């Protein structure tokens with residue numbers, strides 16, 4: 001099934017190229033990169049048969065785009081599943097960081113890719129775990145294929161733009177089937193944070209393709225409903241702003257839920273819930289509607305009924321804040337993102353399986 005699918009000329013050339021390049025640890029030529037990638041593609045199931053992987057065409061488009069330029073590059077893959085795309089990335093890039101929230105996926109992916117020595121698997125929740133784990137590595141490309149809800153895709157994209165260096169390209173999967181992915185990409189495009197986006201995978205040229213409806217629990221193909229789309233399976237974009245994030249993008253804490261705790265923290269029962277709305281609105285449970293205004297990058301001035309001139313200071317990741325009344329007063333409250341509070345339970349929960 002594997003190598004006999006390849007054209008014969010390719011089979012003949014594979015053996016010598018493989019051995020001496022890999023033995024010397026040298027970067028491979030674009031032609032070798034394409035050949036190695038094709039071998040990995042033949043090992044992977046196509047999306048036709050397995051909804052939760054990317055199509056062979058998507059993988060070939062990645063190879064065609066990156067093989068000529070990325071032999072020395074590092075890619076960060078968010079969302080690994082069974083590692084079929086990971087092994088393609090390992091054939092194209094010099095180094096691969098692969099992150100998934102589920103350890104059982106990482107185990108399957110590690111087994112599938114064990115012939116590669118350039119992959120580091122990491123278990124993390126890209127939404128709640130600190131990007132400090134990744135951001136001190138040189139990363140050229142991020143492949144965003146984790147949770148496809150708008151919240152995750154938006155946060156993964158924003159965090160990538162904010163934290164990864166030098167970062168030149170961002171790749172998105174499930175553009176055609178997930179409105180959350182479409183909405184996030186469109187927003188970043190409209191602010192100029194993503195540019196030159198091109199479709200990859202099925203539907204890349206705008207021709208109509210059938211969306212496979214699937215059984216999410218088992219990850220299998222079912223024929224019950226047929227939906228047609230003219231959107232592409234994936235999107236490949238370049239970073240639009242050389243240094244970080246455009247100014248007019250909504251800050252990362254907007255439209256997120258924070259739990260509020262009173263200090264000193266003796267028992268972790270929240271005393272309230274905070275939600276920062278776009279354009280300066282604020283909703284605080286039990287106290288009602290307020291306002292927020294940025295004083296500088298990390299400090300906000302607030303208006304909250306019943307509090308006198310509250311101010312808050314965010315941490316670098318904007319995942320937590322401390323708050324006090326009036327300038328210079330003692331810190332009275334601690335706010336923290338909902339996902340960070342749930343994270344220990346999610347982590348412990350996995351170990352029951």
Ligand SMILES: *[C@@H]1O[C@H](CO)[C@@H](O)[C@H](O)[C@H]1NC(C)=O
Pocket residue numbers: 027071072
């Ligand atoms: C990759 O990096 C190595 C070592 O830094 C360098 O010798 C080689 O020329 C680079 N190759 C490409 C294609 O940039």
Ligand SMILES: *[C@@H]1O[C@H](CO)[C@@H](O)[C@H](O)[C@H]1NC(C)=O
Pocket residue numbers: 204205207
């Ligand atoms: C679009 O691309 C697909 C796959 O590469 C190909 O089969 C199809 O003929 C193309 N359609 C058009 C209109 O070019």
